[in-house]
């Protein structure tokens with residue numbers, strides 16, 4: 001693919017998002033949230049790709065994946081008013097439908113198109129399917145890191161706001177009660193990802209985001225997470241107790257040893 005193709009995809013994305021412009025303040029706010037998220041994921045993936053010294057074609061493919069990874073989010077929010085896949089539909093599958101029905105990738109080779117669709121499809125899975133071919137796995141890893149780094153930014157910016165009920169969609173409308181599931185603490189202390197079916201409260205969701213560290217693929221991504229202080233900013237909106245002290249020690253030692 002070429003730089004010109006990338007510009008075409010970026011234009012397609014921006015005009016696609018425009019179609020969702022709404023007079024409803026909640027819808028408009030969340031559409032813009034995902035638009036800006038996408039543009040920052042594009043910046044993140046560019047940093048990672050440069051750090052890994054990817055060849056030009058791979059770099060352009062990675063950037064295209066970033067632009068399209070959440071294209072299903074706009075229809076999802078318009079229709080269901082939530083970003084929770086469990087409460088609506090899988091937004092990655094929705095995204096693939098959007099890309100296929102618009103035939104936007106038809107200017108690329110069959111192989112390039114497959115790389116992009118697989119990366120979009122796998123970007124939000126608990127794990128990349130272990131039987132997938134290695135030539136596709138690189139791109140899945142890139143988008144998963146770039147995406148998580150920006151979700152940390154969106155969430156921790158939100159935690160910094162005075163009123164955490166300004167946009168409850170960000171935390172999937174989970175109840176704001178002072179309880180968390182011990183199993184997620186256990187997962188963190190054992191360097192394991194947690195399964196999102198466990199989510200009951202906002203504390204669970206915040207702890208779950210901390211387990212994403214164990215799914216980060218590249219040192220540069222760990223460095224970005226560390227430098228932007230996302231872990232401490234998340235711990236600030238969790239209780240102060242012995243569990244959380246252990247969680248902090250476990251996460252920092254994991255990052256140090258990465």
Ligand SMILES: [Fe+2]
Pocket residue numbers: 069070091123124147
């Ligand atoms: Fe996504």
